[in-house]
Amino acid sequence: MAQISSLSALDPSAYDIIIVGSGPAGCSLADRLSAKGVSCLIIETGLNAYNQDIQTAYTAMDTRGHFGDQHWAQHWIRAFGGTSMVWGGWCAPLDEQDFEAWPITRSDIRPYYDVAADILKLDRVINSYDAAYLPGFRFKPFRTVYGAMRFGEEYQSFLTAPGSVDVLLGVTVTALQPDAARNRVVGVGLHQQDGTARRVSLRDEQRLVLAAGGMGNAQLLLNPAPDSETGVGNETDQVGRFLMEHPHYINTAALVGRRRLMPPTPPANFGDHVQNILADRTTYAKTGKLSVAMELVERELNPRDRVERFLRDKYDGEFIAYNINIRSEMPASPDNRVTLAPSRDPSGLPLLKTMCMAGSDTVRPIFAVLEALGKTVMARDDGRVFIHNETLVSNPSGGGHTMGTTAMGSDPRSSVVDANCKVHRYTNLYVAGSSVFTSGGSANPTLTIIALAARLADHLTGAA
Secondary structure (H helix, E strand, O other): OOEEOOHHHOOHHHOOEEEEOOOHHHHHHHHHHHHOOOOEEEEEOOOOOOOHHHHHHHHOEEEEEOOOOOHHHHOOOOOOOHHHHHOOOOEOOOOHHHHOOOOOOHHHHHHHHHHHHHHOOOOHHHHOOOEEOOOOEEEOOEEOOOOOOOHHHHOOHHHHOOOOEEEEEOEEEEEEEEOOOOOOEEEEEEEEOOOOEEEEEOOOOOEEEEOOHHHHHHHHHHOEOOOOOOEOOOOOOOOOEOOEOOOEEEEEEEEEEEHHHOOOOOOHHHOOEEOEEEEOHHHHHHOOOOOEEEEEEEEOOOOOOHHHHHHHHHOOOOEEEEEEEEEEOOOOOOOOEEEEEEEEOOOOOEEEEEEEOOOHHHHHHHHHHHHHHHHHHHHOOOEEEEEOHHHHOOOOEOOOOOEOOOOEOOOOOOOOEOOOOEEOOOOOEEEOOHHHOOOOOOOOOHHHHHHHHHHHHHHHOOOO
16 A cells, blocks of 8 residues: 555554654655654645645634745645745755754764755765855855755655555644543544544554644644643643744845955865855854854946945956845744634644744844954955845845744753654654754754654664
C-alpha cells in the first residue's frame, strides 16, 4: 500500500510512527525513518495537487501587526509537499551564536546539516564555507537553488510505490486525546473532506509527530482536548508564543567605494549564491546580539549623488556600488503569538489569529550593524555606507518563514518541546519543523528544518 484511499481503509495500528504533515519536515522525517525500516503514516489535509478551495478554507486567519493581509496563510500550503511548493530555494545553516538560547548547540545539529544537504542534493560545502570580509564582518553567502526541490514531486514514491511509508491525503487531524494523567496521547480525531469522521487509538509503543508547520502545529496543540479547556502540550500556556519571521528591508542601505569591497568568491562547488555579509562574533555582541544578513546587490553609480561621484573620482576607476537588502532576525517575544479564532475550518478545527510586531528591538540592532559597517569602511578609507532611514522604519516585508509557536527549551514553563523535540510531559508526542525554533537567526529555515527532522528520526530510532 502507498496512498490510502479513505479513512475506512486505514489500519492505524500498522505503523510505528504517525506523521501529521507532508512538507519538508514530514517528508524528510519519513524518508530517514523508512531507510531504517520504520513504518510511517503521513496524514495531509491537502491533496497531491494544490487546490485553491482547500487552501482558502483551511488557512483563513485573522492577522494583526506586521506581516498582515494573509501573509502567514499564503505560506502555509495545504497539499502534498507542503510549503516547499512556494520555497524559493535559498539555503544556509544557522550560526553558532544563533543557538545560544536553544537547549542544543550547533555541534549537536552540525552532522545533520550535511544530511540535509544530501537530501536537497546540494554540496555539503554550503555548511562549512565562511570567509573573512572586513574587520568585524564575515562573508557567508546564501546558496540559491533555481528550480528548488518540491517535496511533493520528490517523494511521489510515497504515494505510488509499496514501502515503509503510506500517505493519507484529504484528511485532517482534528483532535488529540490525552490519557487521564496527560502523559500520553491515546487517540487522534480524523476528518475526511467528504465529511467522514473517525477516532483512532494509538498503541502504547506508537509515536505521533506533528509536522504541520508553524501554524498547523500550534493549531493542533492549542485546540482544547476533548472534555477539556486546554490543548495537549499547552498546560503552561506556551503554545503559539514566540511567533517569528525574518523581516526584510529591501534597498535599505548602500555600500559604495573601492573595488576591494567586493566579497571573496566561494569555491566552484558551492554553486549559485547571493552575496551576503554578517557581523562577526565581536560585532554581533556589540550591536545587540541579533543576526542581520546584509545582501550586497551590485549596481551602477548613481550620477545624481554627488558623494558617489566624488568617491568614483577619488578612487579613479576602482569604484563599486552595492545596494544592501536586510534580512534580519526578530527577538523571540512571548507577545508575538498565535491564538484560536472563534470560526472553524471545514473539519471543525478552530481557525487562527495572529499578532506579530517587529519592534524597536528588531530595528535598532540593524541600525547598529550598518553603522558599524560604515565606521569600518570609513576608517579604512574604502568608501561610505548610506542608510535609508525611511525604508528601515517602514513596514517590513517577510520571507514566508513561520518560526516559533512550539519553542524548544529545557523548562516547560517557557517552552513546548525539549531538546529532542518531544512535547514536555508527553511520552509519545513530538514536533518537527520550524515551530520548534527558539530563535530565528537570519538564515532561511529550510535547511535547519530538514536537519532537525533527520536528528529527530535518529532519536526516535535510538541512533542519536
